[in-house]
Amino acid sequence: MPSKITPVIQVAIPSQSAVATAFKSVNLADAFSIQLPSDSSINPDVLARFIFSVQPSWIGALLNVRDAIVAGFGLKTAKHLATLSGDATVPRISIFRVFGTTETEVVLGEDDNHLDFRLSILCMPGLPPNTGNQLTLSTVVHCHNLLGRTYLSVIAPFHRQVVKASLRRAASVGWPKASESLCNRTRVAPLSC
Template identity: 30%
Template structure:
């Protein structure tokens, strides 16, 4: 893995921290960037738009397989329009495979919810540090609701723990 990206605790006081209790899966990774002016939403949109093709191919395969099990087709992670003005995003808008739940300059919270599981993803940024950098944290929290949700997470959890740091490493240092 990239040495710039390291596991960390879900930052206290973030919007996603309210969803950690009782979760069946929690993953949180951090890196640092000198892009101090970029908002949390801008970071997330650029990360999703830069999704490697092989990850979107995995999503396509996932969508075909889980449809047989009664889960919904999420589409592609990288299906993001970078020409859309950031200020036009509103709560409940779609961002790739997720729905926007909250958006502040320092944190964006998205989710995908269904009868089997709820997935929450947050990208948060810290205040600018003395060296001009900001800490960027991507945290994922999953609550499963039934056996199918738990079964789904068996292969997804290790793949997520590989892909999340890989994606976060794409944020310029």
């Protein structure tokens, strides 16, 4: 049964998130939060895998357009990154490299010639207490050059819509329960299955 849909709210990047200090300088920093139902998983790895496995189909179409445009500039494409998922030496969630995990957060991202970015999926108790857990998806980007800054200025509005739509879609499908295995919920095989 789908979860009650709660609003996605833009928030400050949580100070306890590893991405808050990931780069000395950032060209983009944003965070969006959604309240989780009381019976949902609070495992950030499970939540990240779930979010990326149930994204709206238009996001895949948008990535295909992005890939067609950036391939000529020698930038990493989503299709190329997807092929790296089979490499067991570098852990990945969806197309993103895993940079770190804790009990409350998983940090994903990629480094490229034009920019580096990190995504955080952080699950923390809501405020005030007893209001449920908050899932916050934060993004920070550090550009290396003019190509990176130009690219970022073009994709930033799309990025924000993708993040909000991904969180709304996960909520509408129904967050994984604390007792459920993600392997039983999706057709995407997580690393831990």
